[in-house]
Amino acid sequence: MSQIDVREAVTRAHRAEWARLVAVLTRRFGDLDIAEEAAAEAFATAAERWPADGLPANPGAWLTTTANRKAIDRIRRENKRYDKQREAQLLSDDDPPEPLGAIEDERLRLIFTCCHPALALETRVALTLRLVGGLTTPEIARAFLVPETTVGQRITRAKAKIKAARIPYRVPSATDLPARVSGVLAVLFLVFNEGYLATSPGTDPVRQDLTAEAIRLTRLIRTLLPQDGEVAGLLALMLLTEARRTARVSATGELVTLDEQDRGSWDAALIAEGHRLVRERLAARVAPGRYQILAAISAVHTSARDVRDTDWSQVVALYDQLVRLDPSPIITLNRAIAVAELDGPEVALAAVDRLEPKLAGYHAFHATRADLLRRLGRSQQSRAAYDQAIELAGNTAETAALTRRRDQLG
DSSP: OOHHHHHHHHHHHHHHHHHHHHHHHHHHHOOHHHHHHHHHHHHHHHHHHHHHHOOOSOHHHHHHHHHHHHHHHHHHHHOTTOOHHHHHHHHHOOSOOOOOSSSOOHHHHHHHHHTOTTSOHHHHHHHHHHHTSOOOHHHHHHHHTSOHHHHHHHHHHHHHHHHHTTOOOSOOOTTTHHHHHHHHHHHHHHHHHHHHSOOOTTSOSSOHHHHHHHHHHHHHHHHHOTTOHHHHHHHHHHHHHHTTGGGSBOTTSOBOOGGGSOGGGSOHHHHHHHHHHHHHHHHHTOOOOHHHHHHHHHHHHHHOSSGGGOOHHHHHHHHHHHHHHOOOHHHHHHHHHHHHHHHOHHHHHHHHHTTHHHHTTOHHHHHHHHHHHHHTTOHHHHHHHHHHHHHHOOOHHHHHHHHHHHHTOO
16 A cells, blocks of 8 residues: 555545544543544554555554554553553443433534533634544634634643533433533534635645534434524535535636536535425524524525526525624625625625724635725725735635636736
């Protein structure tokens, strides 16, 4: 097996097995630090051993066995008097896992542990992105728009608090689920977004492993809370976004914006399922939450056979409703993009410029300004805005698209 083949095999195994491996180790050893480090060491060992020994018949089982041994070795090093009877139990681990929740999925248990309300929301998200999504600290920092050191500190403190407070590793009881689910949905949304457009320049622009995992876990949450509108809304939003995945990157590796995508290549089955969920929530006649409104906006876009058929007045009305629930600058920025189609680029630019104090470090802010300035014929200012967007953009596909648009300016 060549070095390239080995790297690809380890990468595939990491995508498929990381979250499960960390979750299994957490259940067995009750320590997130041990679980994460043992998993990382197992993958490092795979990179060393697989070239000589060949790819194992069952990579997941090989990694699990190796990680278990790494964890036990660490425990031995940290406590040389470790109880021999307990050590033997850990080595065999023949006991069946205790049923700890309504759905027996180790990764789901791990998510609820990482999303415990004793932790701050931003800490829950960072920890779960790391331990369940397998994202690196730089990738999480980009998702949060915060320094890498801040993310690292959040993760370290979160694991310490879970250990000190003896936060249980289980799916919450039925009575506790509704109060706990909002933090989980926030995590899954960010995991999906990282897959929807990866923030690291060294990765594929669209990471289907992350979007698929976020959708899978959201489906599991929906089986737990089938009447929860926000769970249905998030699932619908993910499906309608995932339906456009194959049209989002061109053959030359450029990001393709919604207005330029080949709508004939969209996944009709995913769109139909997403639209059905949106209609179900509308029929419930219950005030929608953030994810339900975002799903409704996506439903309007995916209902149009051509971008010129988009009902922009409905899109703006939905954004007006969303801004009342979530008056964040990014939501306001997205609303301005829709306003440009309804009221013109000059009106939209005025709204966008008011966001500069809060979004000066956000590449999409500058990309939006660049597009609006281009449409207004202000090429020199547009070029400067594109330059800022290119400097801040993390993904190579997005950088390529922004560079092409800038270079097309007169």
